[in-house]
Amino acid sequence: MKRLKPFAYREPKTLREAIRILVGEGPRAATLAGGTDLLVRMKQGVVTPSLLVNLKRIKGLDRIQRPKAGGLSIGTLSTIAALERSALVAKRYPVLAQAAGFLGSPSIRQLATLGGNVGRSSPAADMVPSLVVLKASVIAEGASGKREIPLDTFFKGPGQNALAPAEIITAIVVPDAAPSSGAAYVRLGRREGMDCALVGVAASLTLDGAGSVAEARLAMASCGPVPLRARGAEAFLSGGGLAEERLREAARLAAGETSPISDMRACADYRREMVEVLAYRALAAAVQTDRKAR
Amino acid sequence: METWIGRSVPRLDGREKVTGQAVYTVDVELPNMLHAAVLRSTRPHARIVDLDVSGAQSVPGVKAVVTGRDFPYTHGGMIKDQPFIAFDRVRYVGEVVAAVAAETEAIAQEAAARIRVRYEDLAAVFDPKEALAADAPILHEGMADYPHSPLYENIPGTNVCTIRTFTKGDVQTGFAEADAVYDDEFYIHAVAHTPMETHAAVAQHSPADGGYTVWSSSDGPHRRSKELAEALGLPVNKVRVLSTYSGGGFGGKGTLVAEATVVALAAFTGGRPVKMIFSREEELSAAQTRHAAYLRIKTGVKKDGTLVARSADLIWDKGAYASKGPDVTYRGAMTIFGPYRIPNLEVRSRLVYTNKQIAGAYRGYGVTQVTWACEAQMDMIAQRLGIDPVALRLKNCYVENDTFINGQVMKAVGLTETLQRAAREIGWGTPKAAASGPLRRGRGIATTLKGTATPTESQCVIIAAMDGSVTLLTSAVEVGAGQHTALAQIAAETIGVDPTTINVPNSDTFNTPYQFGTTSSRVTFHDGNAVRRAGERIRKRILEIAGEILQTDPGRLSMVNGRISEEGVGERAGIKEVFSQKFPRGGMIVEHGSYCPAGSELLKADPGMPQGLSSAFWMFATHAAEVEVDVETGIVKVLKVAAAHDVGRVVNPQLCEQQIEGSVVMGISNTLMEEFKLDRGRVLNNTLADYKLATMMDLPEIVAIMVEAGHPEGPYGAKGAGEPAVAPTAPAIAGAIFDAIGVRITDLPITPEKIRAALKKAPC
Numbered sequence A: 001m002k003r004l005k006p007f008a009y010r011e012p013k014t015l016r017e018a019i020r021i022l023v024g025e026g027p028r029a030a031t032l033a034g035g036t037d038l039l040v041r042m043k044q045g046v047v048t049p050s051l052l053v054n055l056k057r058i059k060g061l062d063r064i065q066r067p068k069a070g071g072l073s074i075g076t077l078s079t080i081a082a083l084e085r086s087a088l089v090a091k092r093y094p095v096l097a098q099a100a101g102f103l104g105s106p107s108i109r110q111l112a113t114l115g116g117n118v119g120r121s122s123p124a125a126d127m128v129p130s131l132v133v134l135k136a137s138v139i140a141e142g143a144s145g146k147r148e149i150p151l152d153t154f155f156k157g158p159g160q161n162a163l164a165p166a167e168i169i170t171a172i173v174v175p176d177a178a179p180s181s182g183a184a185y186v187r188l189g190r191r192e193g194m195d196c197a198l199v200g201v202a203a204s205l206t207l208d209g210a211g212s213v214a215e216a217r218l219a220m221a222s223c224g225p226v227p228l229r230a231r232g233a234e235a236f237l238s239g240g241g242l243a244e245e246r247l248r249e250a251a252r253l254a255a256g257e258t259s260p261i262s263d264m265r266a267c268a269d270y271r272r273e274m275v276e277v278l279a280y281r282a283l284a285a286a287v288q289t290d291r292k293a294r
Numbered sequence B: 001m002e003t004w005i006g007r008s009v010p011r012l013d014g015r016e017k018v019t020g021q022a023v024y025t026v027d028v029e030l031p032n033m034l035h036a037a038v039l040r041s042t043r044p045h046a047r048i049v050d051l052d053v054s055g056a057q058s059v060p061g062v063k064a065v066v067t068g069r070d071f072p073y074t075h076g077g078m079i080k081d082q083p084f085i086a087f088d089r090v091r092y093v094g095e096v097v098a099a100v101a102a103e104t105e106a107i108a109q110e111a112a113a114r115i116r117v118r119y120e121d122l123a124a125v126f127d128p129k130e131a132l133a134a135d136a137p138i139l140h141e142g143m144a145d146y147p148h149s150p151l152y153e154n155i156p157g158t159n160v161c162t163i164r165t166f167t168k169g170d171v172q173t174g175f176a177e178a179d180a181v182y183d184d185e186f187y188i189h190a191v192a193h194t195p196m197e198t199h200a201a202v203a204q205h206s207p208a209d210g211g212y213t214v215w216s217s218s219d220g221p222h223r224r225s226k227e228l229a230e231a232l233g234l235p236v237n238k239v240r241v242l243s244t245y246s247g248g249g250f251g252g253k254g255t256l257v258a259e260a261t262v263v264a265l266a267a268f269t270g271g272r273p274v275k276m277i278f279s280r281e282e283e284l285s286a287a288q289t290r291h292a293a294y295l296r297i298k299t300g301v302k303k304d305g306t307l308v309a310r311s312a313d314l315i316w317d318k319g320a321y322a323s324k325g326p327d328v329t330y331r332g333a334m335t336i337f338g339p340y341r342i343p344n345l346e347v348r349s350r351l352v353y354t355n356k357q358i359a360g361a362y363r364g365y366g367v368t369q370v371t372w373a374c375e376a377q378m379d380m381i382a383q384r385l386g387i388d389p390v391a392l393r394l395k396n397c398y399v400e401n402d403t404f405i406n407g408q409v410m411k412a413v414g415l416t417e418t419l420q421r422a423a424r425e426i427g428w429g430t431p432k433a434a435a436s437g438p439l440r441r442g443r444g445i446a447t448t449l450k451g452t453a454t455p456t457e458s459q460c461v462i463i464a465a466m467d468g469s470v471t472l473l474t475s476a477v478e479v480g481a482g483q484h485t486a487l488a489q490i491a492a493e494t495i496g497v498d499p500t501t502i503n504v505p506n507s508d509t510f511n512t513p514y515q516f517g518t519t520s521s522r523v524t525f526h527d528g529n530a531v532r533r534a535g536e537r538i539r540k541r542i543l544e545i546a547g548e549i550l551q552t553d554p555g556r557l558s559m560v561n562g563r564i565s566e567e568g569v570g571e572r573a574g575i576k577e578v579f580s581q582k583f584p585r586g587g588m589i590v591e592h593g594s595y596c597p598a599g600s601e602l603l604k605a606d607p608g609m610p611q612g613l614s615s616a617f618w619m620f621a622t623h624a625a626e627v628e629v630d631v632e633t634g635i636v637k638v639l640k641v642a643a644a645h646d647v648g649r650v651v652n653p654q655l656c657e658q659q660i661e662g663s664v665v666m667g668i669s670n671t672l673m674e675e676f677k678l679d680r681g682r683v684l685n686n687t688l689a690d691y692k693l694a695t696m697m698d699l700p701e702i703v704a705i706m707v708e709a710g711h712p713e714g715p716y717g718a719k720g721a722g723e724p725a726v727a728p729t730a731p732a733i734a735g736a737i738f739d740a741i742g743v744r745i746t747d748l749p750i751t752p753e754k755i756r757a758a759l760k761k762a763p764c
């Protein structure tokens, strides 16, 4: 069996203490949440942190709640399984519950956290496209205080994000969805469970009073170095109707906006082709969820 | 009417396994045990110019660092071509270059990482066709000198590890008589066995007598003992192999793998035992694989579908060392004609070394590979001639008393029934669900035959202890399929006791008698026969003792479930009472049983034909599949598989059903998902995240159908079920895909990308 390289380990009880420890250790420290990603990469020797700061003893970071001002605040330690089961999520943001159901397997979802999925900043992260189309932001706290970073600007490259050293994600916040809107996430793997997305597409559509598209958002996993928006397709959809040909044309445009890579999981051409298939299916499903909601 | 045969007796090892008490090789803990780690080659083909182990030796807690210079032995059950540890040359990425034994596994790994190697790269070859080229780099220049059985002919100066041919009739005449001749090439890929328990072994050397004790979950303890003894120049009675439970093998644990490394290390630890457990990464890149193969077959056929001739040219991808390849590919080659009557036959089969992970035995032993080609081509012939695929098979397939290619008259041939019942269960010929959006439905069917290695021997000992309790000593390994339970049922039936009271300990080559191996679907038949013979003797002696104690003629006595009855009188006593009176001061009765079909009339072949091709029994299986293809994504979802298996006689229906279900799962997985991604021989996807196995979520409805063509020599008519189960799944799925979308994939695995590419060429 592969053995982990030695590392130090801390379990702070407060956020402030956690930040202090991270500052003290410097760049070789890593925050640990569910560990479903970090421990795997440590075993593979891809990362070799000198110190793990386990956040799970900090109270209150796993709450899913609706702040007075509206929207939803999801504590960083909320597990994917909790999102899948939450009545609040199911009612207001069913797309998040749907995306949660794709991630790994039941046992992985029981451990994996939303903060870990965002914090890892993998272009394949399954929760991110839906959060992006819902206009979510990251709440981060560090030595110099607290700030809000829109997810649209959070990701900087594979595994890279806008967090400053020793900054910790404390929550993901999502604004209220517009009244006449729907969203959906579809993704493709090589098998039905325990698989990383070959391509994932989330779509949200908001309609105006006349039934044409007031706003469209499309976000894609595994299509580039960061979770991508298909801005051209979004612009094309805005102001128009929901006819099938328009959705198909938007999907074609979305595929053209991607820059997938060829790797051992799939070749770039297949991925690009699948963006088109999935973008159409996501848009069509978003229309359906909107119809159901009304 | 039997009491215990045909009943789903709960597995004897069930309780032990679900409560975590069962000891697998990874669980073996011994006093003073050391832990091993190895340094593996990072080069596909290179000379070792310099090997500096001083860095490893200086790590505190390291007890031994061993290289091929220290332990200059080679092994190989068929061809002795493989060093325990590389000498001055590596032939694949992953080959062991040096091994370390230390107080902990972490120390051993740390030390192994400090060994420095300087390589001088040699030209490498990764494809067996390229390896056949005149100017290909040669892996084994010294091939001619390797000790090997005369059965395995090689071509020195090339990469041809073995070459075998077979002819019968005259294919040229056959092709001339045919209305159509089809020439097609198929490819089947390498896959991993992926047992839950990775390869593991523990070895201890006795400095006093020079012997070794090895703990292993290998499927053939006596053969491993023989291979080790031969490799090290020791008598067999100095090499003791103890079997643990096995966490799955599927053929991958049928040679010396982890065993070789721990044996080499144990020679240098002053008697301290050494344990090695493969990491999953090692399991997927440095254990063994299924042989990949290019299978070219040319078949001549009459307009009405009658097969008249077939020639085949098979090229198998050996990887770096022979392992069981010579026999796997021979058995495979001789099955390329399928379960069909074809008068004119010809095959050339070449096993070719390449600079890749070693290929070995894999469930089906070569038959899985050839079934892919044979059955895919049968479908293509049916389509070209406009004949129904089931009808084409029924027209040509073996029936009772047909002769195999060497002239052996085949008995217990339940093939037709497997075809009919699988077809009926899948709804063959009835309307399918209509296309819906991008989804298309299709059905496919494929069949296979598999023999068993013949002749091979199995022995056992049955003991009735002083209280009448029964122990069965067998070297058949409980590899997970329920071997021990099935043998206990046969013993129970024969003796007249309850199978759940029989003790079947794991084997020990110093204490349990010889048997060839838990391979080739042979245990129920061969060991079952040995058990039946020993059981009959034990029963006779028990009744004699009972006659003596009860003062009556033993001929009037019978026993069921340990209760002894007298004819015309009724129940007289229990075995326990009788034995406690017979053995007041202790004692036991011991009987030996053995079975080997050598010399059986049933094996007789035509004069001049290879007798070795006769099989003690023949197994037949048909799988029918229904799939749904998404034409936009290329994704195939298997909806249902009906799997009909002629197993002779079902000993334990539940275990048999599990064998069939398990192999359908394995078949779906390796047809649609599993694949090694290689870069110059290096496995890129050496984790279970990237080496895709089917999960529960991917599984269809599986209907296991058991056909019982009772075998005249089988114990209670039983044959076997382990291997053929996996072979027909791939061609059945491929046929169903063709039925759904008109696209024929001839190279495995069938990936969404291949389907999309094919659809673009020929839109449906």
Ligand SMILES: Cc1cc2nc3c(=O)[nH]c(=O)nc-3n(C[C@H](O)[C@H](O)[C@H](O)COP(=O)(O)OP(=O)(O)OC[C@H]3O[C@@H](n4cnc5c(N)ncnc54)[C@H](O)[C@@H]3O)c2cc1C
Residues within 6 Å of the ligand: A030, A031, A032, A033, A034, A035, A036, A037, A038, A039, A040, A055, A076, A080, A102, A103, A104, A105, A108, A111, A112, A113, A114, A115, A116, A117, A118, A119, A120, A121, A124, A125, A126, A127, A167, A168, A169, A170, A194, A195, A196, A197, B689
């Ligand atoms: C078998 C398996 C299947 C998987 N399948 C999927 C899948 O289908 N889809 C998918 O998207 N992912 C998948 N994953 C990856 C992983 O499970 C998810 O990304 C998960 O959400 C990570 O959460 P975690 O809490 O386990 O993170 P951890 O492993 O604890 O951390 C991941 C990274 O995020 C950082 N981090 C964690 N919390 C914070 C924080 N509060 N602030 C700043 N940085 C933080 C860590 O330092 C680390 O770099 C799979 C993993 C496994 C092992």
